[in-house]
Amino acid sequence: MANHIAAIHVLKSKLQLSDSDYRVLIKGITKKESTKDMSDSERQRVRGHMQALAERMGVVKAGQRRPAARSFAAAKSEASPKERKVWALWNQLGRDGVLRNTSATALNAWVERTVHVSALRFANSAQLDTLIEALKVWQQRGAADA
Structure with missing residues (x-):
């Protein structure tokens, strides 16, 4: 602490x-x-x-910087509700076949391209809202293509 x-x-x-x-x-x-x-x-x-x-x-x-190594599960369990929503939508896109790679690395690369922060955990509330809405649009687009 x-x-x-x-x-x-x-x-x-x-x-x-x-x-x-x-x-x-x-x-x-x-x-x-x-x-x-x-x-x-x-x-x-x-x-x-x-x-x-x-x-x-x-x-x-x-x-x-030397961040403590965190497991994938630990990163998700410490996430805010909005971060968990991003994860849920991201994984749903993978299950729907829209995404091939649903890894944390792939998500963070997309987050950086979309809201210009290096990882999901650094996104503020407004950026998380942007990510959630972008994923919803992506999901609708994927459903329309299917």
Whole structure:
């Protein structure tokens, strides 16, 4: 717990975020205004999001982060309801024969092309809504082609 909080505050400093900007950022990700009020998985999401921002801005080298290895099942169990909806729609497209590859890697590549974040877990609420709607349209298109 303390490691995530410390890392978040280091990233806040490296990103040169004001306290109000920082609060808006974390509230947008977790709906909470303090890291102390967050669960460990929420802190991990905030840390990952801020790390990705720092890498894109060039204030942290891309190879510096060492995320804990998570299994596919663990990643899905820690996901928000919207993330689980994306997973459900993604897997349904695979079952319908619209997608050949329903792996996490394939999903994250599609997420990056669609909403420009490196992985589903870094997507904010609005981006998740965009992904869900895009998958629904894809599903309708696939049903029309069948």
